[in-house]
Amino acid sequence: MWEQIRSNRRRSGFVVVAMGVLLVAVGMAITAMFAQDPGVMLLGGVAALVLWIVLWLVTVHGGDDIMLHMAGAKEIEHKHHPVLFNVVEEMTIAAALPQRPRVFVVDDPSPNAFAVGRDPKKAAVAVTTGLLRTLDRDELQGVVAHEIGHIKNRDVALLTTAGVMVGAIVMLAEIGLRTFWYSGGGRRSRSSNEGGGAQAAIMVVAILLLLLSPLLAQLMYFALSRRREHLADASGAMFSRYPEGLASALEKLGGRRAAPLADTSKVTAPMYIVAPLRKASGGGGSLFSTHPPLEERVRILRSMGGSADVGAYDAAYRKVKGRRIVGTHTLEASQPIPSRQADDDADRGGLFGEGGMLGAVEGARPRSRIRPAPSPGPEVSPAGPGAPPMAPPPLPPSSRRARIASDAFLQASGYVMRRCVDCGAVVKIPPSLQERVTACPRCKGDLEGQGE
Amino acid sequence: MGLLIGVGVLVLIALYFIGIYNSLVRARNEARNGWSQIDVQLKRRHDLIPNLVETVKGYAAHEKETLEAVIQARSAAVGAKTPGEAGKAEGMLGMALGNLFALSERYPDLKANENFLSLQEELSATENRIGFARQAYNDAATIYNNKREVFPANLISGGFEKAELFEIEIAAEREVPKVEF
Known part of the structure; x- marks a missing residue:
């Protein structure tokens, strides 16, 4: 650069x-x-x-x-x-x-x-x-x-x-x-x-x-x-x-x-x-x-x-x-570098977003690096039933690979991937919170049972 | 005369390649420095944890299991030798910390404790720093890789090893900031 x-x-x-x-x-x-x-x-x-x-x-x-x-x-x-x-x-x-x-x-x-x-x-x-x-x-x-x-x-x-x-x-x-x-x-x-x-x-x-x-x-x-x-x-x-x-x-x-x-x-x-x-x-x-x-x-x-x-x-x-x-x-x-919005927030950051599991702390604490997308902007491509896994359009292959790899890591550590039926966001739930996350933190929609 | 010109051209070419070589060395050192900055930040995180454990103990001493897990994960991370080991250990540590912060939700007094709050901000800031240090390393490594692969630098960059990019993130490490919401 x-x-x-x-x-x-x-x-x-x-x-x-x-x-x-x-x-x-x-x-x-x-x-x-x-x-x-x-x-x-x-x-x-x-x-x-x-x-x-x-x-x-x-x-x-x-x-x-x-x-x-x-x-x-x-x-x-x-x-x-x-x-x-x-x-x-x-x-x-x-x-x-x-x-x-x-x-x-x-x-x-x-x-x-x-x-x-x-x-x-x-x-x-x-x-x-x-x-x-x-x-x-x-x-x-x-x-x-x-x-x-x-x-x-x-x-x-x-x-x-x-x-x-x-x-x-x-x-x-x-x-x-x-x-x-x-x-x-x-x-x-x-x-x-x-x-x-x-x-x-x-x-x-x-x-x-x-x-x-x-x-x-x-x-x-x-x-x-x-x-x-x-x-x-x-x-x-x-x-x-x-x-x-x-x-x-x-x-x-x-x-x-x-x-x-x-x-x-x-x-x-x-x-x-x-x-x-x-x-x-x-x-x-x-x-x-x-x-x-x-x-x-x-x-x-x-x-x-x-x-x-x-x-x-x-x-x-x-x-x-x-x-x-x-x-x-x-x-x-120079290689294209994905922004955090596309890379992290689109699916991973949503878990603890507005109305999320630990939403009570929000506001009192400064926002951290990983935050929910401010609004369901263009990066949340609404995926109908049977649509391909949600992927923001501009994501370069290198970062897709990174995400697949990181998902594999997450799953290996006991995470469960569940896609929201309504907005298509993939919610990645850590083992300690699995029974507590029942709805999509972004749109309150139902979560599918299947993995990514 | 012709000889002089020939020698002059050769000298110029040599100077050109010396310049390329030096810029390769500079780029490589920058990438290496970027790598060591990641370690600096990881160490910072390790240093913050004993304090955090002490603070939590004061309010939730009976949550032994979670506290133990954090301490163990920390010593595993500190003692890790290879990058692979370190990655795994850091991941475990992140998970354990995540559980610890999730647990703090049940203790309003602890959550209101100033020391705890500042440790929480410090840890999440450190988390960010680890991320940014990786990012800076990736930037430096990309510049270096580009430098050593383009023509004509690739003629002399045989001794310069390609720098690996941080594509795989140790996922669970990111859990600390997440729990803040």
């Missing part, structure tokens, strides 16, 4: 290089107003790059702490919020990060989350108290998986680099234009005295460049940010193997985002899971937003069709948007 990430990183690298070229051009344009000598202009371009490097160093040096501080995030330990902590730990393992990111909580009623850390070894994940209140465990896991995806894909480094570049371009363009307005008249008359038509042309180009470059740089930056957001969604779905968790979390976040998060600036906006500055409605697909519209993200996650790998995300993205997001040439090589 990281092949895709790598090819994407290369593409993001091009964007940054293009921005760098723009930055140099802006530097040259400013110098061109004073001296139209190519050598001097080049010097101006280099000066612009130096400015960027200085800004970058300032941002990078303690940038994480500044951002966490700006957001009012406080570091927590395991005992303060074990569920959050465990979820972060799980996703760290799933992403094979070298180290668990530090965990921060922001005391803010607006549900949101972000990640910082250019280096996966020194990363941090922060969530708001509003988020913790709003989401259940699976949704929280989806959000954390998304943030861990940002860390794994090194988005923070990329977006900081690009963001500082935008800042430098905007700053220089403004300085250049101001200089032109205040001192331009005299210079122009002098240059016309010298009779250089070429010089006048250079001036026009320079002014145009100064006017347009901030806009251009911002557009590039926002496009980059949106793309990385999609990629983090893809990674999140892959790490949690449960796209639905992230999808339903995003839905909730979209619904509750009436009040924008306090204390966020434009600089830090791309780091959040949902855009903290924008209203929930209002031009979601705008070229000037840091995040893709929520509905679109939810739709893509929901059209992954029972798979959870980056390839499935790409396919879903193409279905929804009509074009690709990740590099295509490597997708064929």
